[in-house]
Amino acid sequence: MTQFIKGQWVAGLGHDVTSKNPANNEVIWSSKTATPEQVNAAVDAARDAQFDWFMLGFDARLAIVEAYRTQLEEHKAEIAEVIAQETGKPQWETATEASAMIGKIGLSVAAYNKRTGHTENDIPAGRAVLRHKPHGVVAVFGPYNFPGHLPNGHIVPALLAGNTVIFKPSELTPKVAELMLKLWEKAGLPAGVINLVQGEIETGKALAAHPQLDGLFFTGSSRTGHILHQQYAGEPGKILALEMGGNNPLIVKGVENTKAAVHDIIQSAYISSGQRCTCARRLYVEKGAQGDALLEQLASAVKRIKVGAWNAQPQPFMGSMISEVAAKGMVEAQTNLLNLGGESLVELTHLEAGTGLVSPGLIDVTRVSELPDEEYFGPLLQVIRYSDFDEAIKLANSTRYGLSAGLLADSREDYDYFLARIRAGIVNWNKQITGASGAAPFGGVGASGNHRASAFYAADYCSYPVSSVEADVVSLPANLSPGLSL
Numbered sequence: 001m002t003q004f005i006k007g008q009w010v011a012g013l014g015h016d017v018t019s020k021n022p023a024n025n026e027v028i029w030s031s032k033t034a035t036p037e038q039v040n041a042a043v044d045a046a047r048d049a050q051f052d053w054f055m056l057g058f059d060a061r062l063a064i065v066e067a068y069r070t071q072l073e074e075h076k077a078e079i080a081e082v083i084a085q086e087t088g089k090p091q092w093e094t095a096t097e098a099s100a101m102i103g104k105i106g107l108s109v110a111a112y113n114k115r116t117g118h119t120e121n122d123i124p125a126g127r128a129v130l131r132h133k134p135h136g137v138v139a140v141f142g143p144y145n146f147p148g149h150l151p152n153g154h155i156v157p158a159l160l161a162g163n164t165v166i167f168k169p170s171e172l173t174p175k176v177a178e179l180m181l182k183l184w185e186k187a188g189l190p191a192g193v194i195n196l197v198q199g200e201i202e203t204g205k206a207l208a209a210h211p212q213l214d215g216l217f218f219t220g221s222s223r224t225g226h227i228l229h230q231q232y233a234g235e236p237g238k239i240l241a242l243e244m245g246g247n248n249p250l251i252v253k254g255v256e257n258t259k260a261a262v263h264d265i266i267q268s269a270y271i272s273s274g275q276r277c278t279c280a281r282r283l284y285v286e287k288g289a290q291g292d293a294l295l296e297q298l299a300s301a302v303k304r305i306k307v308g309a310w311n312a313q314p315q316p317f318m319g320s321m322i323s324e325v326a327a328k329g330m331v332e333a334q335t336n337l338l339n340l341g342g343e344s345l346v347e348l349t350h351l352e353a354g355t356g357l358v359s360p361g362l363i364d365v366t367r368v369s370e371l372p373d374e375e376y377f378g379p380l381l382q383v384i385r386y387s388d389f390d391e392a393i394k395l396a397n398s399t400r401y402g403l404s405a406g407l408l409a410d411s412r413e414d415y416d417y418f419l420a421r422i423r424a425g426i427v428n429w430n431k432q433i434t435g436a437s438g439a440a441p442f443g444g445v446g447a448s449g450n451h452r453a454s455a456f457y458a459a460d461y462c463s464y465p466v467s468s469v470e471a472d473v474v475s476l477p478a479n480l481s482p483g484l485s486l
């Protein structure tokens with residue numbers, strides 16, 4: 001029983017699917033997908049539950065969301081373990097994902113109150129009131145790289161605002177989704193308030209196309225996000241929030257502490273085996289001896305990064321990629337860049353057939369004249385040597401994406417110059433460009449998003465404002481308008 005519809009666990013009626021531990025290919029979950037009819041049933045259930053959920057009021061909704069937080073706390077170790085098993089990420093890292101899921105509750109409540117909520121102001125003979133109402137029934141689409149934290153980042157604010165949800169997780173991480181729903185069930189969420197439909201693209205398509213949705217909150221690839229954007233063209237009444245990928249630049253300029261710079265570069269490019277939308281993909285290093293020395297230090301550190309299974313002891317820095325297919329895709333991306341004129345500094349290799357284990361790669365693509373503006377979603381960092389800062393910024397901006405960007409430089413002046421010119425939603429200085437805070441908005445421009453930033457600003461797309469001018473009784477104004485007599 002792997003679909004959760006109207007408060008009941010039911011079997012999928014579609015075709016067989018499995019989820020595998022990508023570090024050893026062991027099947028850890030199997031089921032059948034939800035059919036389009038089951039997707040319809042899930043949307044109907046969400047619609048039936050929505051008004052009552054909204055009318056419960058914020059405090060009652062919050063009590064259930066708080067009960068979910070308690071469940072997350074009590075099952076934190078299990079959540080971290082299931083995420084690690086299903087994604088291949090090491091346990092030290094999935095423990096931080098489980099903590100982020102817990103932290104999301106408090107942050108979402110703060111955001112609800114700050115960004116939406118309820119305000120009143122006195123006006124002559126009455127008051128102006130601002131309230132927010134939920135959109136209604138919304139679909140949440142999740143990616144595989146943060147299968148708990150990122151869907152949670154849409155679901156929690158959506159529920160707090162009074163929406164009901166149909167959750168379609170990544171087909172690569174169904175077991176994490178199932179565990180999340182079991183915890184919501186234990187928290188006492190009324191039937192129909194969240195529904196889970198598991199499956200592949202067909203399930204996603206059936207859900208996204210459902211006419212009864214009031215909104216769709218998506219975190220995933222730019223390719224799928226663009227398809228959804230086209231699909232929602234001509235539907236101004238529906239809210240579409242797209243959190244997509246990036247081809248993120250990191251520039252190094254005039255850094256004294258090169259060891260610290262190497263650390264920030266590694267944390268930016270290789271954490272989660274490069275499977276974060278915020279990961280640095282392109283590294284800009286000044287031409288000359290200083291740049292050569294930095295690259296030498298970086299290459300040496302990259303070669304020493306430990307890669308291993310999610311539960312290996314001692315823990316590796318990088319776990320497995322999500323699948324063997326993803327690992328092979330990275331080898332292919334590297335071959336493509338080499339064929340275009342790239343020069344390998346550290347070769348990315350597929351470590352073990354049948355698994356997603358790859359070693360990190362570093363490639364100098366300075367001589368590639370037509371560098372593909374692609375997000376290679378894995379641990380392969382492209383190096384580009386530059387002559388002056390303006391050139392570096394111009395190259396950094398030459399992407400259709402605009403999610404994250406960073407500068408490692410000891411001069412504040414350089415940072416101000418960079419900040420004014422770089423085009424991205426997350427811009428960091430002397431800090432890694434991954435690991436964004438949930439207390440800040442999170443989103444990108446260009447092909448990275450549609451100006452519906454998530455994290456702290458998720459509250460914004462979970463409700464719409466209702467402005468009212470109100471008085472307790474009907475009364476005549478002190479002065480009638482000219483030309484009126486009653």
Ligand SMILES: NC(=O)C1=CN([C@@H]2O[C@H](COP(=O)(O)OP(=O)(O)OC[C@H]3O[C@@H](n4cnc5c(N)ncnc54)[C@H](O)[C@@H]3O)[C@@H](O)[C@H]2O)C=CC1
Binds near residue numbers: 141200
């Ligand atoms: N900006 C952000 O906040 C983040 C963006 N990402 C991006 O997500 C990507 C990795 O995640 P994936 O799971 O591979 O993304 P994906 O786009 O392949 O899948 C995301 C979801 O969409 C569904 N889907 C795929 N095609 C569909 C279609 N035609 N119609 C309806 N649904 C469809 C999938 O089944 C899945 O549930 C990377 O590109 C990464 O940069 C990941 C995390 C955060």
Ligand SMILES: O=C(O)CCC(=O)N[C@@H](CCC(=O)O)C(=O)O
Binds near residue numbers: 145277279437438
């Ligand atoms: O949503 C939040 O609370 C903050 C955003 C966040 O956690 N970003 C992470 C993951 C992004 C990704 O999936 O690739 C990050 O910046 O590393």
